Amino acid sequence: MLLTEIDHVAIAVRDLEAAVDYHRRAFGASVAYRETVERDGVEEALLAVADSYIQLISPTTPDSPVARFLERRGEGLHHVGYRVADCAAALAALVAAGATPLDSEPRPGSRGTTIAFVHPKGSFGTLIELVQE
Numbered sequence: 512m513l514l515t516e517i518d519h520v521a522i523a524v525r526d527l528e529a530a531v532d533y534h535r536r537a538f539g540a541s542v543a544y545r546e547t548v549e550r551d552g553v554e555e556a557l558l559a560v561a562d563s564y565i566q567l568i569s570p571t572t573p574d575s576p577v578a579r580f581l582e583r584r585g586e587g588l589h590h591v592g593y594r595v596a597d598c599a600a601a602l603a604a605l606v607a608a609g610a611t612p613l614d615s616e617p618r619p620g621s622r623g624t625t626i627a628f629v630h631p632k633g634s635f636g637t638l639i640e641l642v643q644e
Contacts, residue, residue, distance in 0.1 A: 519640075527556055530569075544557040614627040620642065
């Protein structure tokens, strides 16, 4: 089994502060980690849920993938992050199984992780992020 656990569920939002505040008021959640990822044009806030996260993401540029997602689909579920022990091996296994990679090889992610994305067309409609800690 390549998957070790669910790393995060990512929710695209227009107003990161409002989304953080909602989760604080509704669930008592607090931000465990926050970062701006310039390469992807997003700011994220991670809310810890046991050993996983709810990742709230908001675009920092109008042409980022998350900005385009919000324009097309509005706020909501963006992707699921699967935690793996070896991102390169997991990406190769997914490609061998017919998945279409968005990243040709693993790359640096937030909080010091190594990540790779797989296109939703090859994974039953869900954008998948592989996350190696």
